[in-house]
Amino acid sequence: MNVLGIETSCDECAAAVVEDGRFIKSNAILTQIPFHARYEGVVPEIASRKHTEWILPVVKEALDSAGLSVEDIDAVAAVSQPGLFGSLLVGLTFAKSFAWARDLPFIACNHLLSHLYACRLESGGAGGFTGENPAYPFIGLLASGGHTVICRMDDFDRVTVLGSTIDDAAGEAFDKVAKHYKIGYPGGAAISALAKKGDCEAFKFPLPNLKKGFRRCDVSYSGLKTAAINQRDLFSKKLRDENEDIETLKADVAASFQEAAVEILIRSLLNAVEDTGITVIAAGGGVAANERLRERLAGCSGLKCFFPPFSLCGDNAAMTAGLGWRYLERGERSPLSTPANSRAPDFRRGF
Numbered sequence: 001m002n003v004l005g006i007e008t009s010c011d012e013c014a015a016a017v018v019e020d021g022r023f024i025k026s027n028a029i030l031t032q033i034p035f036h037a038r039y040e041g042v043v044p045e046i047a048s049r050k051h052t053e054w055i056l057p058v059v060k061e062a063l064d065s066a067g068l069s070v071e072d073i074d075a076v077a078a079v080s081q082p083g084l085f086g087s088l089l090v091g092l093t094f095a096k097s098f099a100w101a102r103d104l105p106f107i108a109c110n111h112l113l114s115h116l117y118a119c120r121l122e123s124g125g126a127g128g129f130t131g132e133n134p135a136y137p138f139i140g141l142l143a144s145g146g147h148t149v150i151c152r153m154d155d156f157d158r159v160t161v162l163g164s165t166i167d168d169a170a171g172e173a174f175d176k177v178a179k180h181y182k183i184g185y186p187g188g189a190a191i192s193a194l195a196k197k198g199d200c201e202a203f204k205f206p207l208p209n210l211k212k213g214f215r216r217c218d219v220s221y222s223g224l225k226t227a228a229i230n231q232r233d234l235f236s237k238k239l240r241d242e243n244e245d246i247e248t249l250k251a252d253v254a255a256s257f258q259e260a261a262v263e264i265l266i267r268s269l270l271n272a273v274e275d276t277g278i279t280v281i282a283a284g285g286g287v288a289a290n291e292r293l294r295e296r297l298a299g300c301s302g303l304k305c306f307f308p309p310f311s312l313c314g315d316n317a318a319m320t321a322g323l324g325w326r327y328l329e330r331g332e333r334s335p336l337s338t339p340a341n342s343r344a345p346d347f348r349r350g351f
């Protein structure tokens with residue numbers, strides 16, 4: 001069964017065709033990064049307007065590169081929550097209209113569950129998969145620009161949240177630190193690229209010490225972000241008094257910040273492993289592209305860790321099409337009246 005997936009929750013306008021919830025036939029992503037870069041952040045109004053312009057071309061690209069026509073599509077899945085409301089509306093409305101016009105089943109997907117499904121896809125080897133997927137149950141790590149969740153996954157939609165961020169998301173911290181030090185946009189990829197040239201011990205960052213009332217797997221990023229910004233004085237002093245090169249200093253900040261940001265995730269993941277006895281971890285979301293995170297987890301003995309190929313870490317529609325098929329396989333459908341929702345209120349508690 002060929003499912004057409006549509007993803008427009010933020011600034012990627014994406015469409016994909018996935019067969020039987022697993023095999024990626026196409027994965028088209030039109031990124032809006034150049035349009036938001038001058039504002040150093042996503043501008044919701046620009047995002048929704050670009051989605052309106054690009055939704056048809058991106059669906060056409062997904063069909064063309066899969067070598068399929070409209071008649072070959074058996075069902076349509078689209079993200080309905082969470083995300084930017086105006087952006088969600090474009091993809092959701094397009095998907096419903098497509099399904100209605102062709103009398104096809106329609107499935108509304110949760111964007112966070114989609115990220116947590118990315119490791120279950122098979123991209124034919126080209127995307128970096130070895131052919132092995134994590135079997136349930138596993139510990140899911142969802143780390144993106146808007147969310148950081150550590151959970152137990154017993155099925156694609158059976159989630160027990162073990163911890164989440166109590167303030168900023170991991171990706172958000174990367175973005176804000178990159179913006180402050182003018183490292184580049186989007187911040188996560190820019191910091192991780194620059195960090196390769198830096199000394200991760202050059203700047204000292206405190207790790208959060210979450211006290212009573214928080215779960216063992218909760219994480220916090222606002223302290224780290226503030227500490228990174230407060231290193232500005234030391235940064236300026238090194239620049240002025242010690243005559244250090246600004247690019248070297250930026251690389252050192254990037255490496256030191258990244259080391260601490262990754263350590264926060266590792267600690268919570270190890271707590272989740274200890275608490276559940278589950279030693280398989282599968283990651284998803286933009287931060288899952290972080291190479292230092294991958295390296296650190298690979299170095300943890302006794303764990304088996306799965307990461308999606310880079311093309312499936314950030315927002316994409318293949319994960320949505322794959323997830324959608326799982327509901328269809330169970331005989332479920334979403335009504336065409338399903339609304340867009342900028343928040344996913346259930347997710348902190350689990351499903």
Ligand code: KG4
Binds near residue numbers: 171188
């Ligand atoms: O999943 P995603 O594409 O969109 C959301 O659902 O938010 O995640 C985007 C986030 C951004 O904050 C971006 O800076 C971060 O993922 N990111 C990274 C890396 N690549 C993207 N963070 C750390 N290291 C990376 N290599």
Ligand code: ZN
Binds near residue numbers: 111115144285286315
């Ligand atoms: Zn996302």
